[in-house]
Amino acid sequence: MVAGWLGAFAPTAACAATPANSLDSWKSFTPQTPPAVAPASNDPRDIEGMYMVVPVDQLIHPITGGVSFKGTIIPPFSAAGAKLFWYRIAAHNQGVVVPDPNSLCDPSWRIRLNSRAQVLQTPRLIVFWYEENHDARLIQMNDRHPTKLKPSYLGDSVGHWQGNTLVVDTIGFNGKDWLDFAGSPESAKAHLVERITKGPGGWITDITTVDDPVMYTHPFSYAEHWFYQPVDGDFDEEVCENNRDTSGIGPLVPPP
Amino acid sequence: MKKLLLLFLVMALPAWAHPDFTGRWQPVGLGAQILMLNGQAPPLLPGVARAAPDHNEETSCTAPGTPRIFFEPGSFLIVQRPYQVLFLFEYQRLFRRVFMHKLGGEIDPSFMGYSLGHWEGDTLVVETSIFNTETTLDRAGTPHSDALALTERLRLTRGGMLEDLMTVTDPKVFPRAWQTRFTFEKQSGMRIGEDACPDRVAGSSR
Numbered sequence: 001m002v003a004g005w006l007g008a009f010a011p012t013a014a015c016a017a018t019p020a021n022s023l024d025s026w027k028s029f030t031p032q033t034p035p036a037v038a039p040a041s042n043d044p045r046d047i048e049g050m051y052m053v054v055p056v057d058q059l060i061h062p063i064t065g066g067v068s069f070k071g072t073i074i075p076p077f078s079a080a081g082a083k084l085f086w087y088r089i090a091a092h093n094q095g096v097v098v099p100d101p102n103s104l105c106d107p108s109w110r111i112r113l114n115s116r117a118q119v120l121q122t123p124r125l126i127v128f129w130y131e132e133n134h135d136a137r138l139i140q141m142n143d144r145h146p147t148k149l150k151p152s153y154l155g156d157s158v159g160h161w162q163g164n165t166l167v168v169d170t171i172g173f174n175g176k177d178w179l180d181f182a183g184s185p186e187s188a189k190a191h192l193v194e195r196i197t198k199g200p201g202g203w204i205t206d207i208t209t210v211d212d213p214v215m216y217t218h219p220f221s222y223a224e225h226w227f228y229q230p231v232d233g234d235f236d237e238e239v240c241e242n243n244r245d246t247s248g249i250g251p252l253v254p255p256p
Numbered sequence: 257m258k259k260l261l262l263l264f265l266v267m268a269l270p271a272w273a274h275p276d277f278t279g280r281w282q283p284v285g286l287g288a289q290i291l292m293l294n295g296q297a298p299p300l301l302p303g304v305a306r307a308a309p310d311h312n313e314e315t316s317c318t319a320p321g322t323p324r325i326f327f328e329p330g331s332f333l334i335v336q337r338p339y340q341v342l343f344l345f346e347y348q349r350l351f352r353r354v355f356m357h358k359l360g361g362e363i364d365p366s367f368m369g370y371s372l373g374h375w376e377g378d379t380l381v382v383e384t385s386i387f388n389t390e391t392t393l394d395r396a397g398t399p400h401s402d403a404l405a406l407t408e409r410l411r412l413t414r415g416g417m418l419e420d421l422m423t424v425t426d427p428k429v430f431p432r433a434w435q436t437r438f439t440f441e442k443q444s445g446m447r448i449g450e451d452a453c454p455d456r457v458a459g460s461s462r
Contacts (some may be wrong), residue, residue, distance in 0.1 A: 048337070073364060105317065107349065107453045120342060125446045127335055127342070131426055134351055137342050138333075152450040239289050 013137050036047050040202025040228045044164035047198055048121040051226035058181035062208070065220025075184050081215030088183030107153035109177050110188075117226060126159060126166075139168050151188055153177045167197040179210065187214035202228030205235075274375050275412050277341070280448065281440035282331040284417075290394035292325070292434045298398065304429050307397040317453035319350055321367040321391030322384060322406065323438070325424060328395075330451065331443050334418075341373060341380065348446040354382050365402065367391055382408040393424070403427035416442055 003141055040049060059074065066073035090099045101108040115132040128137040139159040149172035150157050156172040174189035190212040197205050204226035211219040292298055299368040300306070320328055324444040330346030343352040363370045365388040373382045384406040393400050407423040424430065 103455050104455050107450060120337055120340075122335060122337075125278075125333075125335065127344070129342070129344075129351070134349055136351065137411060138344075139446065146447075150449065154450060156447070223345065 020213070026046075026190050040198075044198050045161060046121065047119050047121055047126075047166065047196070047204060049202060050229040051117045051119065051204060052229055053115050053117060054225040054227055056224070060222045062220040062222050064209075064219055075179075075210075075220055076217045077184075078186075078213075078215055078217050081175055081185050081212075084185045084215070085183050087180075092183075098183070100153075100181075100183070101135060101176060104177070105133060108133065109154055109173075109192075110136075111252075116229070126127045146169055151175070155190075155192070164197065166194075168194040168196065170194070185215045186210075187212050189214050204228070260411070274380070275378050276336055277334045277380070277410065277412070278336045280331050280333050280443040280446055281327045281418055282443050284439050284441045286327055286438070288327065288394060290327075290398050290436055291397040291438055292436055298430055300399070300435050301429060301431055304399060307392050315457055317348060317457060319348065319367040319391070321387065322352060322369050322371075323392055323436075324391055325350060326350070326367070326420075326438050331448055332445060343380045344448065346451055348451055348453045349367075354380075365389075367396060369404075369406070376409075378411055380408075380410040382410065383402055383410070400426050403428045418442070 004017065016079070052070060059129040061073045067076045068074075075081075087132055088098050097103065115130055117131070117184060118129045119128075120129065124141055126139040130136070135154065137157060139152055139157045142157050143158045144159055145156050151172055151174035153174060155170040157168050157170040158169040160168055170192045171190075173186055173188050173190050173192075175186065176231040177186050178184060179186050189208065193207075193209045193211075195207045201239060204227065206224040207221055208224065211220055212217065221252060258267040259384050287406060289297055301380050301395065306428040314458065325332075325345055328345070328347040331348060333342075335342040335344065341354040341356070343354075345351065350368075352368045352371065354371040355408070356373050358372060359370075363386050365386050367388060367390065369384040370386040371382050371384040373380055375381070385404065387400065387404045389402050390402070391400070392398055404426045407425075409419075409421045411419055421435060422438065423433055423435050425433040
């Protein structure tokens with residue numbers, strides 16, 4: 001079982017030559033976009049625009065705090081986290097699709113593959129809005145988390161600028177989401193801090209630090225890169241719930 | 257002199273100085289049925305039947321479309337930008353976009369329709385068409401066809417409410433165009449709840 005999981009979650013063909021979490025990955029990536037009409041602004045604090053999330057591996061490969069496993073870097077699972085993660089991998093390898101939030105049309109935070117995203121920016125609120133599953137993350141600027149939070153898939157996010165870095169602090173998860181497609185778990189005690197910067201050409205780099213003492217032995221961080229799309233374009237109206245096809249989803253296998 | 261100064265200031269206001277609808281809003285005063293301004297239900301063409309309400313909030317996660325989304329539970333956010341006005345609904349986390357310029361290419365029919373807006377003074381005028389036919393106008397089964405076209409005039413009232421005066425045209429369903437009015441009350445904060453509909457309709461089974 002252990003030997004099979006890496007093969008099961010090897011990078012997809014489209015990403016096979018793509019170093020995970022590397023800015024080099026964009027060189028082999030050709031998004032389907034209309035002709036350019038507007039470049040990214042030169043203001044490092046202006047991140048409004050349309051983006052394509054750079055495809056990465058289906059498993060998070062931490063850039064800090066990771067552990068080595070069979071020649072690759074994986075998150076530092078705790079005993080509870082490893083149990084859940086390997087259960088999901090084993091189910092996958094046995095042909096059982098373990099229902100994850102995305103396949104059930106529920107909201108999901110996890111790293112997105114080939115998903116378009118739009119950022120709308122106002123002084124009070126920044127919206128990270130994804131085409132996939134119409135998820136919208138709301139970042140309340142210069143605000144505090146409410147004292148009473150109703151647990152949710154996407155949590156409660158507050159943000160502020162540190163120089164030209166947007167720092168986003170998120171808590172209040174419901175513990176049902178996955179951090180990635182492979183099945184890295186996330187508990188209700190997860191605390192995520194993102195440091196988001198804008199680079200040349202409008203690139204966005206989002207370094208997320210995960211502090212989840214239930215599922216991981218210590219904090220780790222991973223990177224996500226967003227490719228600026230110089231279009232003021234449209235999203236498809238992807239209403240997952242209307243197109244829901246559960247025929248490929250196996251039985252609701254209870255957690256171990 | 258003061259009047260002249262005031263006149264100068266008004267004339268000098270930049271073109272982008274439109275009212276800002278950004279905020280959280282709650283529809284008020286709505287029942288299940290969409291009504292004309294005179295309080296009556298819109299008459300249907302002969303032979304057009306009222307649709308059976310097929311969207312049950314307790315059991316279904318299908319999208320209700322425009323304008324039925326206003327009849328559903330929860331508030332919504334408006335995020336107003338110069339090129340787009342985005343409506344983010346708490347209910348099922350659905351969205352509606354009002355583009356402030358035409359999109360290129362072919363537009364596919366959708367639940368929310370294709371909305372194009374422009375400003376007329378302090379009023380945002382939104383023309384919406386290209387709907388699919390999988391929705392009704394309200395929770396009482398008032399039908400529409402693929403010929404549905406909406407014209408909305410959104411403006412802030414003196415009482416701080418957001419008024420949406422909507423003209424409904426659908427020559428396959430209604431004998432003539434008619435108007436209805438939605439009123440939205442400003443709510444505090446910019447947070448909306450996360451309605452994970454599949455979880456909600458599944459109850460505690462997962």
